[in-house]
Amino acid sequence: MMRRLLKKAGFYLSVLVLVSPAILVFLWMLSLSFKNELDNTAFPPVFIPNPPVLSNYLDVFAKNNFALYLWNSVLVTGGAVLIGLLVGVPAGYGIARGKAAKFAILILIARMTPALSYLIPLFLLFQMIGLVGSITALVITHLVITIPIIVWIMIGYFENVPLELEQAARIDGATTWQAFRYVALPLAKPGIVIGGILAFIFSWNNFIFSVVLGGKNSRTLPSAVYNSLTFEQISWGPLAAAALLVTLPVLLVTVVAQRQIVAGLSAGGLKDG
Template sequence: MTTRRRLSLLRALAITLVVVILVAPLGWMVLASLKTNVDIYDASKAFVFTPTLDNYTTVLQQANYSRFILNSFWVAAAATFLSLLLGVPAAYAMSRFGMKRSALVVLMARIIPGVSLLVPWYYVFSNMRLVGSFTVLILSHMFVSLPLIVYILMGFFDGLPIELEEAAMVDGLTPIGTFWRICLPLAMGGIATASILSFIFSWNNFMFALVLSGRSTKTLPVAIFDFVGYASIDWGGLMAAATIVTLPIMVIALFTQKYIVSGLTAGATKG
């Protein structure tokens, strides 16, 4: 066996191992969502069992999870839209006008863990009587979504040739018109990437919603805890709810993976 073939075999084994490690918990989650609690605790029925949809019925009907799904979608969509509205012009300005200090602030905002701000946020928003509202959830999600969008789009705008904008202004376009008609259409791939990643973050966010949401604004990740009791855990319902949370994100990631990869590598080969 040649050295190249050995390396190929080793690479294939390493990839297989990584895939198994990543996929195995998801597979167990989906299988457990189709079992009763008795079957989940029975090791002999790990793969051979009688599937049931009772857990999904409990989640979607009895637990009123459709409301929580709508809450999660509304918060994620609103936070993403508002972050794009502010982040796209900010990223363009930082890229074109060399605003290094502002870019450093954005980078610092990405580094600071959001959980460290939960206590001051709760204090401020409680005094404003906003805790438990959609407003505070959207604003808290924007703290992470906005720097993420700016950081990604700066790479895209850095990769756009400045000559295109100069030619457009020679033809009579204003700087704003150049941004709107030239740069923005060319950066649609980056905008799509930033939107996808921002939406995924908001959809999966747990800590912010746990502290700042109310009974009527509870999102799906927080609602999953309803299946965790003091004395027992409804594993079947918990796994069904977790599957419902995970499935939309997996579908989005599957069909938009090329945009995500291009966004994460934007500007990497510049220069």
């Protein structure tokens, strides 16, 4: 009994050590967003706001076109995730059923390749066709993020769907498309959910594409926060408030769907022997 308790205590201590730096940074950013500039620059640092102020959040909306940047992020991320699902789910099915291991490796390489590697050729292409600074250009570039994630996850899911079920549907007269739509697709719904969630998180947080390809009226929230920095003086309170507002949608999605994320990744990682 004591040994089991020690193991459990050791596990929770290890988790605490691993996540505590991220938690402390987040709490410090939260503290900055509710303090005035005098407290934010005080030494020794003031951690607990007394009293908390909301002016930093009001400044974010008053001094920046935050609503426009939020809408741009919704358009870019939503479009990239939707197109990624429309392309990635059938692609994952085809690779899984065709046992195309080489294509799976290419998808993995595409996922591992830094996004910056795609930026220069895409910028030159969009410059030639006049799409630099448009929402369309950002949606297309974000497909580099969403499609590899979704395809890779869906390959694992479709490999776990018993082929016998589809064969039985074909014996009953179903076409390949019908077997995919009515048999394989419903069984792979958890994979579609987890693929969409992870694609949303990575696309929403992307910074570099919007900085280079986004225009004044098309930049997304992460780059808008970056552009709010000034060389004369950094206002830490409004900057922290803006960063929290950018992070809030991802936090909400992660908290609400944490069970689906864990269950989806676990199920997708299982392979039949």
